[in-house]
Amino acid sequence: MRHPGWLAALGGAVLLLAGCGTPGPSGLSGRACLARLTDQAVRYRPLAAVSAPDSRCQVDTAVRVSRVEAGLNHPAVMSCGLASRLDDFEREVVQPLAAAELGRRVVRINHLGSFSCRAINGGSHLSQHAFGRAIDVAGFRLSDGTTVSVEHDWSESGPKRQFLRHLARRACSYFSVVLTPDSNAEHHDHIHLDIGPDRLCSV
Numbered sequence: 001m002r003h004p005g006w007l008a009a010l011g012g013a014v015l016l017l018a019g020c021g022t023p024g025p026s027g028l029s030g031r032a033c034l035a036r037l038t039d040q041a042v043r044y045r046p047l048a049a050v051s052a053p054d055s056r057c058q059v060d061t062a063v064r065v066s067r068v069e070a071g072l073n074h075p076a077v078m079s080c081g082l083a084s085r086l087d088d089f090e091r092e093v094v095q096p097l098a099a100a101e102l103g104r105r106v107v108r109i110n111h112l113g114s115f116s117c118r119a120i121n122g123g124s125h126l127s128q129h130a131f132g133r134a135i136d137v138a139g140f141r142l143s144d145g146t147t148v149s150v151e152h153d154w155s156e157s158g159p160k161r162q163f164l165r166h167l168a169r170r171a172c173s174y175f176s177v178v179l180t181p182d183s184n185a186e187h188h189d190h191i192h193l194d195i196g197p198d199r200l201c202s203v
């Protein structure tokens with residue numbers, strides 16, 4: 001479901017007031033956002049700019065993130081707003097869910113990429129990845145060394161399946177678009193999370 005265009009155009013602050021379930025600070029950018037990342041103890045480096053073959057691919061307050069609360073399997077370039085939201089989501093949802101349902105902490109987030117200058121399905125409409133506002137999460141490493149994999153555990157019965165499905169459902173309160181293996185074949189091995197202007201909770 002999409003917000004009406006006029007509402008999307010008003011930005012994240014109004015969306016929050018409208019009760020759409022996506023809490024701030026997606027509207028934060030620039031130094032205020034970087035200061036918040038520092039307060040959150042996110043490990044990041046600010047980037048002056050991103051290089052992309054298409055000049056439409058721009059990232060608001062680009063950062064290279066190596067750790068939110070858990071480390072990332074490899075550093076990722078993303079917008080500061082996404083980094084901040086990802087950290088909120090990890091601390092408030094991922095870690096408590098992992099403790100309650102798996103009895104472990106998440107020590108690493110395995111992702112397939114964030115910023116990527118590309119269109120959706122080969123069309124002309126740019127993906128939110130092209131703005132660093134999306135990340136594809138493939139799974140998690142737990143404190144006992146085992147792994148939760150979206151590809152393998154999304155459909156296998158057991159506590160890891162429940163963990164992933166609860167996590168994805170709650171992600172809809174943090175991210176404006178959540179796509180899962182149930183969405184389409186392209187997402188068979190990851191959960192797409194973005195803070196773009198559209199709204200879709202496909203869980």
Ligand SMILES: [Zn+2]
Pocket residue numbers: 129134135136192193
């Ligand atoms: Zn994605």
